[in-house]
Amino acid sequence: MAEKTEVLRLRDLAWQARVNLCKLCGSYGGNIHMGGDMSMMDVLTCLFHHTMKVGPEMEEDPKRDRFILSKGHGAACMYIVMALKGFFSYEEICETYGQAGSKFGQHPCKTHLPMLDVSTGSLGHGLAIAAGLAASAKQRGQNHRVFCMMGDGETCEGSVWEAAMTARAHKLGNLVAVVDRNRQLMTSFSEESICMDPYTDKWKTFGWNVVEIEDGNDMEQVTDALDSLENADAQIPTVVIANTVKGKGISFMGRQIKWHAGSLNEKDLETALAELDAAREQQRKEQ
Numbered sequence: 001m002a003e004k005t006e007v008l009r010l011r012d013l014a015w016q017a018r019v020n021l022c023k024l025c026g027s028y029g030g031n032i033h034m035g036g037d038m039s040m041m042d043v044l045t046c047l048f049h050h051t052m053k054v055g056p057e058m059e060e061d062p063k064r065d066r067f068i069l070s071k072g073h074g075a076a077c078m079y080i081v082m083a084l085k086g087f088f089s090y091e092e093i094c095e096t097y098g099q100a101g102s103k104f105g106q107h108p109c110k111t112h113l114p115m116l117d118v119s120t121g122s123l124g125h126g127l128a129i130a131a132g133l134a135a136s137a138k139q140r141g142q143n144h145r146v147f148c149m150m151g152d153g154e155t156c157e158g159s160v161w162e163a164a165m166t167a168r169a170h171k172l173g174n175l176v177a178v179v180d181r182n183r184q185l186m187t188s189f190s191e192e193s194i195c196m197d198p199y200t201d202k203w204k205t206f207g208w209n210v211v212e213i214e215d216g217n218d219m220e221q222v223t224d225a226l227d228s229l230e231n232a233d234a235q236i237p238t239v240v241i242a243n244t245v246k247g248k249g250i251s252f253m254g255r256q257i258k259w260h261a262g263s264l265n266e267k268d269l270e271t272a273l274a275e276l277d278a279a280r281e282q283q284r285k286e287q
Helices: 004-027 034-051 072-085 090-096 126-140 158-169 199-205 219-227 266-286
Strands: 066-069 146-151 175-181 209-213 238-243
Touching: 004 034, 004 072, 004 090, 004 219, 004 266, 034 072, 034 146, 034 175, 034 219, 034 238, 066 072, 066 126, 072 090, 126 146, 126 158, 126 175, 199 209, 199 238, 209 219, 219 238
Parallel strands: 066 146, 146 175, 175 238, 209 238
Antiparallel strands: none
16 A cells, blocks of 8 residues: 555646646647546556656666557547656647657657557557567566556457457466546447446456456555556456546546547636646645
8 A cells, every 4th residue: 555645646746647638738729538538647647657667767678667558549648647757848748749740649659759668549459469568578587567558448349358368368467457447438428339347247257357446536546456466477467447537627528428539728728727726725635
């Protein structure tokens, strides 16, 4: 269990990341996938700033952990969380995001950002690649872990479950899948389109160790769950299922289908930032 001071530090980082994301969305001329970015913000912050062995100084270090953002449309969230870690500057993201030739495209590109492990965008492929990286590490006797962040919608893809079977068969205990279980797709709530429950039982049936976070937007719960992960020499892969709220943190975005992707006008940005500030002040009073 993480110390309270560490949980508070991570909570502040997630707050800052949400503020930075909203400002980017307000200045960028097009749409950003705000809903899913906001839902996974707390988990992604904890991964990059607490759980994973990563950092700009470790780019060429073979001992560092690997990370794949399989839900590649969440790139803006990842860029901002990585900027807070020192990989690059937030100002550079704002200046060039989404522009032709920019390092910061709407989906991650390893060609432009060499510190990334994989380029992603087409959903359902990340876990298979992560399983390959984890198998390679096992064969080479390397003691790092491979993390793969997925949206729950993409786990409807058959390739995800092929990878899940393969990972269990090869005893890839160094593989950690993280699912942003926000229960929304691009144009509907997930259960309106396809039956995904009993979701945790599906992973258990495939032989995976399952860690479920009741509230994946509660930093204390997130840190407790990620701190409970097995070491890289384990024999069973783990999936962390984080139950989240799409658009978390902003009242007019929360669980709203239209905010799968969107842009913030001046008034909406002002409202969003005011709500984030108010929520932070309330949290500090309750500490």
